[in-house]
Amino acid sequence: xxxxxxxxxxxxxxxxxxxxxxxxxxxxxxxxxxxxxxxxxxxxxxxxxxxxxxxxxxxxxxxxxxxxxxxxxxxxxxxxxxxxxxxxxxxxxxxxxxxxxxxxxxxxxxxxxxxxxxxxxxxxxxxxxxxxxxxxxxxxxxxxxxxxxxxxxxxxxxxxxxxxxxxxxxxxxxxxxxxxxxxxxxxxxxxxxxxxxxxxxxxxxxxxxxxxxxxxxxxxxxxxxxxxxxxxxxxxxxxxxxxxxxxxxxxxxxxxxxxxxxxxxxxxxxxxxxxxxxxxxxxxxxxxxxxxxxxxxxxxxxxxxxxxxxxxxxxxxxxxxxxxxxxxxxxxxxxxxxxx
Amino acid sequence: xxxxxxxxxxxxxxxxxxxxxxxxxxxxxxxxxxxxxxxxxxxxxxxxxxxxxxxxxxxxxxxxxxxxxxxxxxxxxxxxxxxxxxxxxxxxxxxxxxxxxxxxxxxxxxxxxxxxxxxxxxxxxxxxxxxxxxxxxxxxxxxxxxxxxxxxxxxxxxxxxxxxxxxxxxxxxxxxxxxxxxxxxxxxxxxxxxxxxxxxxxxxxxxxxxxxxxxxxxxxxxxxxxxxxxxxxxxxxxxxxxxxxxxxxxxxxxxxxxxxxxxxxxxxxxxxxxxxxxxxxxxxxxxxxxxxxxxxxxxxxxxxxxxxxxxxxxxxxxxxxxxxxxxxxxxxxxxxxxxxxxxxxxxxxxxxxxxxxxxxxxxxxxxxxxxxxxxxxxxxxxxxxxxxxxxxxxxxxxxxxxxxxxxxxxxxxxxxxxxxxxxxxxxxxxxxxxxxxxxxxxxxxxxxxxxxxxxxxxxxxxxxxxxxxxxxxx
Numbered sequence: 095x096x097x098x099x100x101x102x103x104x105x106x107x108x109x110x111x112x113x114x115x116x117x118x119x120x121x122x123x124x125x126x127x128x129x130x131x132x133x134x135x136x137x138x139x140x141x142x143x144x145x146x147x148x149x150x151x152x153x154x155x156x157x158x159x160x161x162x163x164x165x166x167x168x169x170x171x172x173x174x175x176x177x178x179x180x181x182x183x184x185x186x187x188x189x190x191x192x193x194x195x196x197x198x199x200x201x202x203x204x205x206x207x208x209x210x211x212x213x214x215x216x217x218x219x220x221x222x223x224x225x226x227x228x229x230x231x232x233x234x235x236x237x238x239x240x241x242x243x244x245x246x247x248x249x250x251x252x253x254x255x256x257x258x259x260x261x262x263x264x265x266x267x268x269x270x271x272x273x274x275x276x277x278x279x280x281x282x283x284x285x286x287x288x289x290x291x292x293x294x295x296x297x298x299x300x301x302x303x304x305x306x307x308x309x310x311x312x313x314x315x316x317x318x319x320x321x322x323x324x325x326x327x328x329x330x331x332x333x334x335x336x337x338x339x340x341x342x343x344x345x346x347x348x349x350x351x352x353x354x355x356x357x358x359x360x361x362x363x364x365x366x367x368x369x370x371x372x373x374x375x376x377x378x379x380x381x382x383x384x385x386x387x388x389x390x391x392x393x394x395x396x397x398x399x400x401x402x403x404x405x406x407x408x409x410x411x412x413x414x415x416x417x418x419x420x421x422x423x424x425x426x427x428x429x430x431x432x433x434x
Numbered sequence: 435x436x437x438x439x440x441x442x443x444x445x446x447x448x449x450x451x452x453x454x455x456x457x458x459x460x461x462x463x464x465x466x467x468x469x470x471x472x473x474x475x476x477x478x479x480x481x482x483x484x485x486x487x488x489x490x491x492x493x494x495x496x497x498x499x500x501x502x503x504x505x506x507x508x509x510x511x512x513x514x515x516x517x518x519x520x521x522x523x524x525x526x527x528x529x530x531x532x533x534x535x536x537x538x539x540x541x542x543x544x545x546x547x548x549x550x551x552x553x554x555x556x557x558x559x560x561x562x563x564x565x566x567x568x569x570x571x572x573x574x575x576x577x578x579x580x581x582x583x584x585x586x587x588x589x590x591x592x593x594x595x596x597x598x599x600x601x602x603x604x605x606x607x608x609x610x611x612x613x614x615x616x617x618x619x620x621x622x623x624x625x626x627x628x629x630x631x632x633x634x635x636x637x638x639x640x641x642x643x644x645x646x647x648x649x650x651x652x653x654x655x656x657x658x659x660x661x662x663x664x665x666x667x668x669x670x671x672x673x674x675x676x677x678x679x680x681x682x683x684x685x686x687x688x689x690x691x692x693x694x695x696x697x698x699x700x701x702x703x704x705x706x707x708x709x710x711x712x713x714x715x716x717x718x719x720x721x722x723x724x725x726x727x728x729x730x731x732x733x734x735x736x737x738x739x740x741x742x743x744x745x746x747x748x749x750x751x752x753x754x755x756x757x758x759x760x761x762x763x764x765x766x767x768x769x770x771x772x773x774x775x776x777x778x779x780x781x782x783x784x785x786x787x788x789x790x791x792x793x794x795x796x797x798x799x800x801x802x803x804x805x806x807x808x809x810x811x812x813x814x815x816x817x818x819x820x821x822x823x824x825x826x827x828x829x830x831x832x833x834x835x836x837x838x839x840x841x842x843x844x845x846x847x848x849x850x851x852x853x854x855x856x857x858x859x860x861x862x863x864x865x866x867x868x869x870x871x872x873x874x875x876x877x878x879x880x881x882x883x884x885x886x887x888x889x890x891x892x893x894x895x896x897x898x899x900x901x902x903x904x905x906x907x908x
Contacts, residue, residue, distance in 0.1 A: 104878035105617035111883055112624045116890050120444055123894070239898070254441060261440035262898030 124260040132267035133239040134281075135259050143277045146240045146267050149175070149196045150203075152283045154211070154244035157192060161216045165189040168286070169207060170224020171199040173352045173403060179285045181409035182222070185417045189220065193286030197240065200229055201329040205336050210247030212343065221340060221347040222416060223333075223379075227354060227387060228402075230329050230371050239264070289406070293399045327374075334378050348416055349379035353392035353404055384416050435476045437681040438634050440897050446473065451688055459611050463578055466586065466608070466689065473587040474549070481548040485585070488518060492558040493580045499565045500574055511562040515555045522547055527756030550591040552753055554584050556720050561598050563724060573602040579609075588685040592678050594696040594716040604691050615690040622873040626684025628886035629869040631893035634677035637859070639896065641670040647846055649805055652814035657825040659846040660818030662856065667805045668798050669859045672701065675714070680869045695870055701797070701863045704789035706770040709797060721750050740775055744768035759803040759812060766800045790864070828852075 127133075134142030135151050157164070166189055168174050168182065175195035182191050194207065204223060239262045245252040281288045333349070340347040351372065368387075376383045386392065397408050435442045450469040457465045475482045495511040498504070520528075526542045533540055561583075564570050575583060575598075583601045584590075607613055648655050648663030655663065679696035686693045700713035710718045722731075729742035744765070751764015784792070799816070806812035817823055830850025876882050 101878065102617045105621045108878040108883050109617060109620045109624055112628065112887055112890065115887050116628075116894055117444070119891050119894050120440065120897070257440050258898055261894075263895060265895075 120261060123264075126268060127260050127262060127264055130264070130268055130271065132264045132271060133242075133259060133262070135239075135256075139281075142281060143274065143279065144267065144270055145197055145279050146238060146270075147279065147281055148240045148242060149281050149283070149286075149288065150199075150240070151242065151244045152281065153192075153194050153196065153286045154207070154247060156283050156286070157194070157211060157216050158214055158244075158246060160192075161214070163190065164192040164218050166191045166220030166222070167218050168193045168195055168222050168224065169199070169204050170195045170222075170350070170352070171226045171229070172197045173226060174199075174222075174224035174350075175286075175288050176290070176403060176406055177409050177412070178287050178406050181406070181413045182416070184410065185413045186220070191220075192218075195224060195286065199224075199226075201225075201332040201336075203243070205332045205339075206243065206247055208336055208339055210244075210249075212339070214246045219345055221345050223336060223347060223349050225333075225349050225351045225375060227351065227368065227371060239267075290399060290403075294405070297396075297399070297405075330374050330378060333375065337378055337382075348382045348384055349375060350412070350416055351375065351383070351385040351387045353386040353389055353408065353412065355393065355398060355401055355404075386412065386415055389415075435473060437678065437685065438631055438893070438897065443631075443894075443897070447685065447688075454689060455615075459609055459613060462608050462613070463582055463605060467578060467582045470582065470585040470587040470590060474585060474590060477549050477591075478546070481546075484518070484548055485550075485554065488515070488554065488558065489581050489584050492562060492584075493577055496562055496565045496570070496580070499562060500570065503566055503568070505566075508562055508566045512559055515559050515562075519551060519555045521545070522551055524752075524756045553593050553595055554590065556595050556717075556724075556753075557584060557597075560595075560720060560724055564598060570598055570602075573598070573606060575602050575605070579605050586686070586691070588682040588689075588691075589693055592675070592682075593714075594679060594682065594694050595720050596693060596716070597719075600694055601691070608690070613690065615688065618876075619687045619690060621876055621878065623684040623687030625873040625876050625886040626680045626687065626869055628890035628893065629872065630677040630680030630684060631897075632677075632889035633673045633680065633869070635893040635896040636889075638670045638673035638677060641666045641673075644848070644852055645670060645805070649807070649811065649815070651845065652806065652811040652818070654845045655815055655818040656823045656844055657818060657821050658828055658853075659826075659844055659848055660815050660823070662848055662852045664798055664802055664805075664815060664819060665856045665860070666852070668701075668801050669856065669863070671801065671805075672697075672863060673859075676868070683870070684873070697868070698870070699863065699868045701794055701860075702790065703793050704784075704786050706767065706774050706793055706796065709793060710767075710771070717750070717753070721746050725749060736775065736779070740772045743771045743775070747771065754804070758809055759806055762809060762812070763800055763804040766803070770796055770800070794860075 128136055129138070131138035131140075131142070132144070132146060134147040134149075166182070166186070168177060168179065168191060172195065175193060175197065177193060177195070179191040179193050183189060196203075208221075239259060242255065242258060245255045248255070277291050279288050280291055337347065337349075372385055372387065376385070391411070392404065392408060396405075398404050435446060437443070446469075450465070453465050453469070454462050471482065474485060491514055492511065495507060495514075498507055499511070522545050526544065529540045529542055532538055561570065579602065582605055583596070583598060586596075586601070589596055644666040645663050648659050649667075676697040683693045683695070694716055696715050698712040698715065700709050703709035703712055726742050726746040729745060730738045731742060732739040745768075747764045747768030748761055749764070751760045751762070751767070754760045754763070783789075799819070802815045802819075803809060803812040806815060814823075826844040828844075828848050828850030832850075872885070
């Protein structure tokens, strides 16, 4: 017969064991997340060499540290992120730009960023809002640590945000870092732009497959099922909010509808839908709309990494299309009446 | 602050637990009350004054009712509670109905729904009614004890809807000199917490990608995707809400408080009546005691009982949300209960396996409007479930059985393995012991220890993933 106190002691051991195991595990997870820092939020750039590096937080933090150092911002998705700011600065002499773009940035996020930065006292006078037509038919799949925003933008308690990163799942990211043999993405948080050196090198040396842009049928990039044939009209209200805000603050802003390869995801729009979307955008942005979505001069395969992302080679031409009055002439045959 | 968040599990809970253990007896209640208010205010501090107002008014009315039975005052108290609920939860729905029926253009108020309002309102209505009946005389609470009875953080946001006779005596004990938490209760609490975390983070949240795309595009659903989405939602809802309840029970046990059981393997039910005795038990109990029985219950014949059931379930549906789909869901359950009552009048009984299968399928079909964003969406999903939108064989099945390949296409990226995962989950909920049963029979052995420890570890791995509890919306 086991005495009551012995049973109680055993339960005590049972309880301490569970608490100890759980606490040890969370401490280990937190240590890995802090020291390896796969999302790059604890300022450890060493491992921040993959697309899951959280450029949202890092770029905002940079701007918070340089609240009045920039004349203009580029804000958009990865297509804009690949845009070197030097290209825009070349057509805006004397102006200093920062690229606030991030992978899969949505219109909602841009609206939040613009408002959040203003609350935080970040000041600028020009902005180029990158418009991804894809965003108007589909929300990107979200949920990873790379999509979490800076507490200055969300209004979240800062400790809460950092706790999220201490407890976040990172086994896949850590594993990716361990087996990676090079830099997939290189972020430059001093300019905000990023580069794809592995793809660039492969294209330059001819050791890789050529960019596959002629996608048809089943080769099309998989779209999240919930969005097909469903134009997300709520984004127009958000764009209107952004543009009204810019007007109120006296910020000279332009809406850049990115170059889209004709065989890329824009082919998923139903007949007439794309015209409708672009016309709505043009109504909101007015004469600040720069529509390069169907420009013929972007169709050249060598200008693309993949069906979605153009190479930075295109940046100077895009910059000249955005600020046509600042430059002499566009390269012959490159302008398709993009500036509306 | 979710139960399944890092800040709750590894900061808030340990700090509060240690503070309660170290507090002198007269301060324990105060520590728990402050902790509960912090827990609630953490979500959105703007809701705190509203909840404190609700507590203050109900306490004062309760004190007055305790002195003298007054129907008018009780009516005022109930009206106050229903008004709070009505304003924050149903006003926009009322405006929508008025605009539709009368052609008016009234603007929606767009008020935020204070978390847990449906739960703490019902809890306090029950207290007022019972006080007026003289049923709370034995444990008439102080303001602090009453406030903790309403706000006790493990049950504040999504239940269980506790009854004063369950909570107030335990809170009195909490203030006693000899109070301590038994090691066995701690063990049971930790087991419930670990298993609840596992059910929520490892099972329920992982099912979301199979549900949301289909319910967002119901017109595109075909037979397979409609069934995968609906069955996944059936499992998600169970694992999500029962996980919350397990965690609530477990966390309360860490403080030596026993909360009432809220889930008892509802999908094992052999009738819809049994289902409501196993699913969200404390809501079912509230609806029975404070709605069904006052409406006449079964005391006035079969037809009156059926009518009372339908009204009760319609209002039960409306409690879950301001929308026609919730009313239809409640109506369907009312109808099923009526059919069951009629069926019970004849002597033939189905074999238990068949009864469980039929009950399960009826419950699954009724979840469709509960999850759908509108009745039209629900109709689309139902149509797809009955094959009216065609049948598309997922690739895996087509590969295994070549004759099945039909060349059809679906916009949803289901491969075919979903059916296997859902089948495993269905078998698990039908055959395995539930978390409460496991915790009741826990022994301080390595074997008993391993199960919650492994479940807890797996859950902690997912702790950083974005998450919320479905019943926070209700």
